[in-house]
Amino acid sequence: MVIMMGIDEGDIALIRRVALKNAVEHDGKARVDKVTAKIIAIRPDLRVGVKALIPTIKEVVEEINRLSIDEQKSELDAIEHVMGEGRVEAKADLAEAERKGFTLPPLPNAVMGSVVTRFPPEPNGYPHIGHAKAVIIDEEYARMYKGRFILRFDDTNPAKEKREYYDAILDGLRWLSVKPDLIKNTSDDIELLYRYAERLIEVDGAYVCTCKPEIIKRNRASGIECMCRSLSKEENMERWRKMFNEYRQNQAILRFRGDMKSTNTVMRDPTLFRIIEHEHPLKGHRYRVWPTYDFAASIEDSIDGVTHALRSKEYELRNELYYAILDRLGMRRPMVLEFSRLEFEGMPVSKRRIVPLIEKGLVMGWDDPRLPTLAALRRRGIRPEAIREFVLSLGFTKADTKPPFEMLEAINRKVIDADAIRLFMVRRDDCIRLKVEGLEQSPDMGREDGYGYADSHGSKKGRTALVRIRNHPTNDALGTREVRVGDTFYIPLSDVRDAIGREVRLIDLYNVMIERMEHTDDGGDGDGDRDGPVVYGRFTGYEVKYVKKVQWVSVDDAINGIVLVPKQLYIDDSYNRESLETVHAYMESYAGKVAVGSMVQFVRFGFCRVDASGIFIMSHK
Numbered sequence: 001m002v003i004m005m006g007i008d009e010g011d012i013a014l015i016r017r018v019a020l021k022n023a024v025e026h027d028g029k030a031r032v033d034k035v036t037a038k039i040i041a042i043r044p045d046l047r048v049g050v051k052a053l054i055p056t057i058k059e060v061v062e063e064i065n066r067l068s069i070d071e072q073k074s075e076l077d078a079i080e081h082v083m084g085e086g087r088v089e090a091k092a093d094l095a096e097a098e099r100k101g102f103t104l105p106p107l108p109n110a111v112m113g114s115v116v117t118r119f120p121p122e123p124n125g126y127p128h129i130g131h132a133k134a135v136i137i138d139e140e141y142a143r144m145y146k147g148r149f150i151l152r153f154d155d156t157n158p159a160k161e162k163r164e165y166y167d168a169i170l171d172g173l174r175w176l177s178v179k180p181d182l183i184k185n186t187s188d189d190i191e192l193l194y195r196y197a198e199r200l201i202e203v204d205g206a207y208v209c210t211c212k213p214e215i216i217k218r219n220r221a222s223g224i225e226c227m228c229r230s231l232s233k234e235e236n237m238e239r240w241r242k243m244f245n246e247y248r249q250n251q252a253i254l255r256f257r258g259d260m261k262s263t264n265t266v267m268r269d270p271t272l273f274r275i276i277e278h279e280h281p282l283k284g285h286r287y288r289v290w291p292t293y294d295f296a297a298s299i300e301d302s303i304d305g306v307t308h309a310l311r312s313k314e315y316e317l318r319n320e321l322y323y324a325i326l327d328r329l330g331m332r333r334p335m336v337l338e339f340s341r342l343e344f345e346g347m348p349v350s351k352r353r354i355v356p357l358i359e360k361g362l363v364m365g366w367d368d369p370r371l372p373t374l375a376a377l378r379r380r381g382i383r384p385e386a387i388r389e390f391v392l393s394l395g396f397t398k399a400d401t402k403p404p405f406e407m408l409e410a411i412n413r414k415v416i417d418a419d420a421i422r423l424f425m426v427r428r429d430d431c432i433r434l435k436v437e438g439l440e441q442s443p444d445m446g447r448e449d450g451y452g453y454a455d456s457h458g459s460k461k462g463r464t465a466l467v468r469i470r471n472h473p474t475n476d477a478l479g480t481r482e483v484r485v486g487d488t489f490y491i492p493l494s495d496v497r498d499a500i501g502r503e504v505r506l507i508d509l510y511n512v513m514i515e516r517m518e519h520t521d522d523g524g525d526g527d528g529d530r531d532g533p534v535v536y537g538r539f540t541g542y543e544v545k546y547v548k549k550v551q552w553v554s555v556d557d558a559i560n561g562i563v564l565v566p567k568q569l570y571i572d573d574s575y576n577r578e579s580l581e582t583v584h585a586y587m588e589s590y591a592g593k594v595a596v597g598s599m600v601q602f603v604r605f606g607f608c609r610v611d612a613s614g615i616f617i618m619s620h621k
């Protein structure tokens with residue numbers, strides 16, 4: 001092959017992978033235009049100068065189209081195996097992240113030893129990937145500058161908060177190995193916050209408004225001041241006291257004296273305190289006057305000694321108010337910095353989208369593997385160290401990030417690959433029985449690949465033997481397992497449908513010449529059950545050969561298992577009814593013995609986490 005100027009080996013390898021994939025997906029014929037489009041999607045930097053690439057793409061595509069589809073599949077398998085069976089796209093994204101480096105940029109005005117950051121979640125839901133980003137960046141900066149990191153529950157809206165959510169947040173942070181230097185609750189400071197409110201009234205920085213909520217809303221929209229604004233300090237103090245015992249919910253609020261004509265509508269006399277007659281998960285009915293996030297966050301940050309208040313970009317317009325409250329009270333200003341929100345395409349993080357799904361039973365709960373909550377990612381088999389690496393690889397960007405989930409998968413694959421036991425399974429919707437004839441009966445066959453038969457004996461079902469198989473191709477610490485094999489196996493129908501007359505290799509076992517398929521007419525429904533069609537093959541030897549590899553489950557060692565395969569939850573803003581696939585499969589019996597919570601890799605299927613005995617959740621390919 002001619003290597004053109006400016007195209008490096010990495011590019012050629014990328015073209016080859018993409019072309020192979022395209023060929024395999026389209027009956028062995030890759031198309032130059034499709035391959036080109038895919039390459040640009042993966043590597044936008046190649047868009048400029050793509051013309052120069054096309055002759056090479058053409059050459060590669062022609063070369064690949066001359067191969068048989070089996071050859072294409074084998075090569076693609078081999079490449080994907082080397083790449084940890086990763087998706088080409090995800091790897092490209094990962095490479096991009098690696099180029100960027102994983103360190104955060106320096107913080108402005110940071111002094112070594114005195115940086116204080118904080119993570120202020122409201123305990124009104126389960127923590128998700130967006131929280132993970134915030135908390136990891138907060139903690140990393142505190143460590144980077146040998147400073148302090150505070151976890152502060154901003155729990156001042158009792159109607160929305162629950163004990164369960166405090167625990168879920170603590171649990172999620174523990175899982176991420178985030179260790180705050182101080183954990184506190186804003187609700188512990190309520191009385192202190194009342195004193196600051198009174199000080200603000202004293203300096204004429206706030207007033208109590210008793211207008212109806214809809215009037216307030218209308219006035220705010222049109223920039224009109226209400227009569228309450230012109231009351232004296234004394235009258236405001238009087239009204240403020242009445243908020244604690246006389247006014248009912250929605251009858252009075254404490255408002256910041258901002259600017260009703262401000263172009264930033266946040267500054268149009270926003271609410272600082274309101275009456276919420278609802279039991280608080282920690283404080284019970286002790287308080288009824290509760291500060292808003294705007295008031296509580298700025299005061300708390302200031303009194304907690306926070307130097308750098310990091311928050312997501314959606315609060316950008318509120319920064320003016322944050323500083324204005326502190327200025328009016330003459331308090332120290334932390335520096336507010338924004339970062340972009342993080343969520344995945346088709347996996348919304350907002351409670352507004354998630355809660356209805358839980359209520360309608362469309363997902364299993366907060367830890368449903370289709371959700372982006374930490375509990376869900378954990379249940380799915382995503383590892384906390386992968387999340388940390390992923391977050392840091394994205395860095396401290398202000399631009400909105402909606403990276404594909406595959407990017408996290410690619411990092412996770414690297415983390416779990418060495419510890420995931422390799423097992424075989426055959427989907428029941430793509431399954432046929434293979435009966436092997438002419439099998440050498442000697443149990444002592446001197447296998448080249450280091451595996452061997454532990455014993456062999458006759459049984460009711462016929463002659464079976466115990467085969468010892470390694471649990472991992474390179475990590476010997478994962479040990480071996482014994483599988484009882486006779487002469488009948490479940491194998492994927494798609495692997496042998498076109499293989500009559502060809503030799504295949506039962507992975508880690510032996511080679512078989514596929515000879516014929518017999519369709520039984522006793523009601524077989526083709527799903528691989530006992531009365532379906534059978535493919536017959538002839539034993540041809542043990543030596544490792546470069547022929548098509550077929551995974552198998554011995555009929556004498558099979559259990560029925562289930563794999564739940566999470567898919568994109570939302571497609572174009574609507575709930576995807578096919579977002580959770582249930583795969584029924586024959587699995588080797590060892591699959592039923594792996595401890596709950598462990599990771600396995602079903603060969604040629606994907607990585608899965610054991611959710612319960614015989615039930616798996618697919619993490620990713």
Ligand SMILES: [Zn+2]
Pocket residue numbers: 208209210211226227228229
């Ligand atoms: Zn008013």
